[in-house]
Amino acid sequence: MSATRAAAPPASRTPAARDRPAEGHRGSTLLRHLAVVAVAALLLVAVSYGVEPFRNFQLATVAAYLCATAGLTVLTGLNGQLSLGHGALMAVGAYTVALCQNAFADAGSTGGWLLAVSLVAAVLTTVAVGAVIGVAAARLRGPYLAGVTLAVAVVVPALTVTFDGVFKGEQGLSVPVEPPPAALGAYFPYERWQLWVAGAATLLALLLLANLLRSRFGRTFRAVRDDEVAARLAGIHVARTQVLAFVVSAAGAGLGGALLAVLAQSASPGAFSLTLSLFLLMAVVIGGLGRLAGAVWGAALLVVLPDLTHTVSDLLTLSPAVAQRLEGNLPLAIFGITLVVVMIAAPGGVQGLLSRLGHALLARWRLRRS
Amino acid sequence: MDRFVFLTLDGLSRGAVYAAFALALVLIWRAARIVNFAQGAMAVAAAYVAYGVCAATGSYWLGFLAALFAGLLLGAVVDVAVMRFVDHRSPLSPVIVALGLVLLIQAVLGMVYGNEFRPAEAPFSRAALTVGGFAVLSPYDLFAFAAVGVVVVALAWTFTRTAVGLRMRAAAFAPEVSRLLGVNVGGMLTLGWALASGVGALAAMLIIPTELGLHPHAMDLVFVSAFTAAVVGGLDSPPGAVVGGLLVGLLLSYVSGYAGSDLTPLAVLALLLAVLLVRPAGLFAPVTARQV
Numbered sequence: 030m031s032a033t034r035a036a037a038p039p040a041s042r043t044p045a046a047r048d049r050p051a052e053g054h055r056g057s058t059l060l061r062h063l064a065v066v067a068v069a070a071l072l073l074v075a076v077s078y079g080v081e082p083f084r085n086f087q088l089a090t091v092a093a094y095l096c097a098t099a100g101l102t103v104l105t106g107l108n109g110q111l112s113l114g115h116g117a118l119m120a121v122g123a124y125t126v127a128l129c130q131n132a133f134a135d136a137g138s139t140g141g142w143l144l145a146v147s148l149v150a151a152v153l154t155t156v157a158v159g160a161v162i163g164v165a166a167a168r169l170r171g172p173y174l175a176g177v178t179l180a181v182a183v184v185v186p187a188l189t190v191t192f193d194g195v196f197k198g199e200q201g202l203s204v205p206v207e208p209p210p211a212a213l214g215a216y217f218p219y220e221r222w223q224l225w226v227a228g229a230a231t232l233l234a235l236l237l238l239a240n241l242l243r244s245r246f247g248r249t250f251r252a253v254r255d256d257e258v259a260a261r262l263a264g265i266h267v268a269r270t271q272v273l274a275f276v277v278s279a280a281g282a283g284l285g286g287a288l289l290a291v292l293a294q295s296a297s298p299g300a301f302s303l304t305l306s307l308f309l310l311m312a313v314v315i316g317g318l319g320r321l322a323g324a325v326w327g328a329a330l331l332v333v334l335p336d337l338t339h340t341v342s343d344l345l346t347l348s349p350a351v352a353q354r355l356e357g358n359l360p361l362a363i364f365g366i367t368l369v370v371v372m373i374a375a376p377g378g379v380q381g382l383l384s385r386l387g388h389a390l391l392a393r394w395r396l397r398r399s
Numbered sequence: 400m401d402r403f404v405f406l407t408l409d410g411l412s413r414g415a416v417y418a419a420f421a422l423a424l425v426l427i428w429r430a431a432r433i434v435n436f437a438q439g440a441m442a443v444a445a446a447y448v449a450y451g452v453c454a455a456t457g458s459y460w461l462g463f464l465a466a467l468f469a470g471l472l473l474g475a476v477v478d479v480a481v482m483r484f485v486d487h488r489s490p491l492s493p494v495i496v497a498l499g500l501v502l503l504i505q506a507v508l509g510m511v512y513g514n515e516f517r518p519a520e521a522p523f524s525r526a527a528l529t530v531g532g533f534a535v536l537s538p539y540d541l542f543a544f545a546a547v548g549v550v551v552v553a554l555a556w557t558f559t560r561t562a563v564g565l566r567m568r569a570a571a572f573a574p575e576v577s578r579l580l581g582v583n584v585g586g587m588l589t590l591g592w593a594l595a596s597g598v599g600a601l602a603a604m605l606i607i608p609t610e611l612g613l614h615p616h617a618m619d620l621v622f623v624s625a626f627t628a629a630v631v632g633g634l635d636s637p638p639g640a641v642v643g644g645l646l647v648g649l650l651l652s653y654v655s656g657y658a659g660s661d662l663t664p665l666a667v668l669a670l671l672l673a674v675l676l677v678r679p680a681g682l683f684a685p686v687t688a689r690q691v
Contacts, residue, residue: 111491113498165672171490172434172634173675176626179436180671183623184664191661303619307498314495350513358509365503372496373484 058243066236073228082220086292087332089220092227093288095328096234098312099321100281103238105310106319107247108274109254110166114178116306117185118279119286121158123296124189125151126287127202134205141210144291148230151287152280159279160272167271182306186298201297204290227288234284239321241277250274282309304361311368317378326379335360401533406656407649412540413609414648415547420602420625421632421640422551423595428634430571430591433482433493434626437500438599439618441477444504445470445600446607446617447512450519459522466600474596478589508615521608543605550598551641558637567591620664624651627671633681642683 077085097119104110129147162181166174189196196202209222241247252260253270261267290296312327338359342352375382420438427435435441448469453462477500486492523538536544558564569577570587578584602625607617628647632639647670654666674681 105491109491111494165676169675169679172428172494173630173679175436175494176434176623176630177668177671177675180623180627180664180668183620184668187661187664191659191665303616304502307502310495310498311502354510354513357514358506361502361506362510365499365501365506368499368502369481369496372492372499373481373486376486376492 059240062236062239062243066232070228070232073224073232077221077224077228082218085218085220085224087336089224089227089292090289091328091332092224092231093285093292094309094312094331095231095285095324096288097282097285097309098316098324098327098331099235099238100278100285101309101313102316102318102321102324103242103250103281104274104278105313106317106323107242107254108250108271108278110271110274111171111175111310112166112178112275112278113175113303113306113310114162114181114185115278115282115309116301116303117182118155118159118162118282119289119305120185120189120296120298120301122151122155122283122286123290123301124196124202125154125283126290127204127296128195130204130206130291131202139207141207144206144226148284148287148291152283155279155283155286156276159276159283163272163275163279166275167268179303179306182303186301186303189298196298199298201295201299204294204296206291206294223292227292230284230288234281235321238277238281242321246270246273308364311364313378315367315371315378317380317382318376320380320384323378323380334363338363402656404533405527405535406652408536408540409656410649410652411645412536412543412648413606413652414628414645415544416602416606416644417621417625417628417647418641418644419547419550419598419605420621421628421644422554422637423599423602424625424629425632425634425637425640426554426591426595426598428629429637430567430588430595431478431482431493432487433497434634435595436494436497436622437477437504438596438625439603439622440501440504440615441473441596442470442599442603443607443613443615443618444473444508445596446519446603446613447508449604450512450517450613453520459520463522463604466604467597470600471593471597473600474592474594475589477596478592482592483585505615512613512615514615516612516614519608519613525609539608546601546605550601554594554598554637563590620667623664623671624667627667627674630671630681631674633683636681636683639681639683643681 073088076088080088097115101112101115104112126147129150130144133143133147162178165177169177189201190198209217209219213222242250249260249265249270252263252265253267253274257267260270286301289300293300308331309327312331313324314327315330316325316327317323339356342355342359345352347355371378377385420442423438423442424435427433427438445466449462449466451462452465453459456462481496481500482493485496521539523542525537525539527537527540528535556564558568566577566582567587567590569580570582570584571591574584577587602621603618606621607613610617610621624647625644628643629640630643631646632641632643647667650666650670651663655663
C-alpha cells in the first residue's frame with residue numbers, strides 16, 4: 030500500500046517552513062502555549078459577561094465541538110488516518126458522562142468536583158474504545174479504514190436501542206448537572222457557568238494537544254503521514270504511532286461528546302448520528318487539515334451555519350412546512366457543497382488560505398523593505 | 400427446520416440485492432480506484448425519481464425505468480462534474496468528496512420530499528408462497544433474483560465479450576497505453592460510473608420496498624452491508640462481490656432470525672472487521688507480491 034498521505038496542501042512549501050516558529054522559540058513552547066491559553070481564557074471570561082445567555086450557550090457548544098474537531102485534526106490532518114466514526118466516539122463519551130452523573134445522583138453525593146470526575150471517566154472510556162478501534166485501524170488504509178469507521182458510526186447509535194435497558198433506547202438518558210456553585214452569587218446565569226465549564230475543559234485539552242504536536246510524538250505523527258516507509262526506515266514504529274494518534278484523537282472526541290451531553294443535559298442516539306460524524310469531518314476539512322487553528326474555524330462553522338440558515342429562513346416568509354424542511358436541510362446542503370468545493374479548489378481550507386495570504390503579505394513587505 | 404429453510408431463502412434474496420449493490424462499488428473501484436461512498440445517496444435519489452414518476456403516471460414500471468435511467472445519468476454527471484477534478488494522489492480526497500456528495504444529495508432530497516418515510520410500492524406480492532408445507536420465496540423475491548441475475552449476466556457479457564467492455568477494461572488497466580491506441584479513456588471512465596450508478600439504482604429499487612420505506616437515509620445501513628459484501632469478496636473481484644453479497648445476506652438473515660434484528664448492524668461490523676483483519680484483500684484475491 031502506498032503511504033496514506035493526508036490531503037495536506039501541496040502548496041505548503043516544506044515541512045521545515047511550517048516548523049520554523051518552533052525553531053525560533055526553542056525551549057519556550059510550553060510557556061508560549063500557556064500564554065495563548067491564558068489570553069484565550071481571559072477573553073472567554075470577558076465575552077461571557079458581555080453577551081446574552083443564548084450566545085454563551087452557543088459559545089459553549091463551539092467549545093464542545095472544538096474538542097472533537099481538534100481530535101479529528103490530529104488523526105486525519107496530522108496522522109493521515111481518516112475516521113468517519115468520531116460521532117460514535119462522541120456518543121461513547123456522552124453516554125459515559127450520563128451514566129456517571131446518574132450514578133452520582135442516585136448515590137446522593139453532591140459537589141462540583143463530581144462533574145470533573147465524570148468527564149475524566151468519559152475520556153478514559155473513550156480512550157479504551159478508541160484503542161480497540163485504533164488497533165484495527167492501524168492495519169487498514171484509505172477506503173478500507175473509511176469503511177470500517179463508517180460502520181462504527183452507523184452501528185454504535187443502533188447499539189443504544191439494542192441495549193435499551195441501560196441506555197433507554199431512542200429516548201436516551203438525561204444528564205443531571207448541578208447548578209453553578211453558590212460562591213459565584215445567587216443570580217449567576219446558568220449559561221455563563223456552562224461556558225466556563227466547557228471553555229476550561231476545552232482550553233486544557235487544546236493546551237495538551239498543542240504541546241503533544243510540538244513534541245517528538247507530533248513529529249512522528251507527521252512523519253508517518255507523509256511517508257510510512259521513510260518513517261519506518263527512520264526507526265519509527267508505524268503501527269504504534271497510528272494507534273497512539275487514534276487514542277489521542279478518541280480522547281478529544283470523548284471529551285467533546287461528554288461536554289455536549291452536559292450542555293444539552295441529555296444523551297440520545299439521535300444527537301450522534303452518522304451525519305454528526307460527517308459534519309466533524311467536514312469541519313476539519315473546511316477549517317484546514319493539519320492545523321489545530323483550522324479545528325477552531327470548523328467548530329465555529331458547525332454552530333454558526335445552522336444559526337445563519339435559521340435566520341435566513343425566518344427572513345423569508347415561507348409556509349411552516351417548507352420552512353421546516355429548509356431549516357433542517359439547507360445547512361447540510363451548504364456543508365456538502367462547501368466540502369466538495371474546498372476539497373477540489375482549496376485543499377488547505379480556511380486556515381490554509383489565511384496562512385497563504387499571510388505569507389504573501391509578508392513577502393511583499395520584505396520586498397518593499399529591501 | 401422450516402424456519403431454517405425460510406431464513407436461508409430470505410437471506411439469499413436479500414443477498415442478491417446486496418450483491419448488486421456491491422457489484423456497483425466494485426465496478427467503480429476497478430475503473431477509477433475510488434470507493435464510491437456516495438453510492439447509497441445516489442441510489443436513493445434515483446429511487447425518489449421513480450417515486451415521482453410513479454406518482455405522476457401511476458405505472459410502477461415507468462418509474463422503475465426512470466430510476467434506472469436517472470441512476471445512469473447521475474453516475475455520469477457525478478464523474479464529469481465532480482470526480483474528474485479531484486486530486487487522486489491522496490486516497491483520502493475522493494472519499495471526502497464523496498461524503499460531501501452524500502450530505503448534498505440527502506439534504507436536497509430532504510428539502511424536496513421532506514425527511515419522512517414514504518411508502519414504497521412493490522410490483523409483486525410479498526407474501527411467501529408455500530411449497531410442500533414450507534414457506535419459501537415470495538413472487539417479489541423471485542423478481543429480485545431475476546433482475547439481479549439479468550444484470551450480472553449482462554455485465555459479465557459486456558465486459559468479456561464486447562468491444563466496449565474490452566476498452567473499459569483496458570482504460571482501467573493501462574490508461575496511457577489505451578489512450579495511445581485510440582481508446583477514449585475519460586469516456587470509458589464516465590461509462591463505468593454510469594453503469595455502476597445504474598446498478599446501484601436497481602439495487603435501491605429492489606430493497607427499499609422490503610424495508611421501512613423511502614427516506615433520504617434509507618440506504619445508509621444497506622451501503623455498509625454492501626461495502627462489507629464487496630470487501631468480503633475483494634474489492635477487485637466482481638464474482639467475489641456476488642458471492643460476498645449472498646454471504647452477507649445469509650448472515651444477516653440468520654442473525655436477525657435467531658438472535659434479534661437489533662443485532663444485525665453489529666454482525667455486519669463484526670464480519671467487516673474480521674475479514675479486514677484476517678484476509679484484507681478478500682476471499683477471492685489472487686496471491687500478490689507484498690507491496691511496501
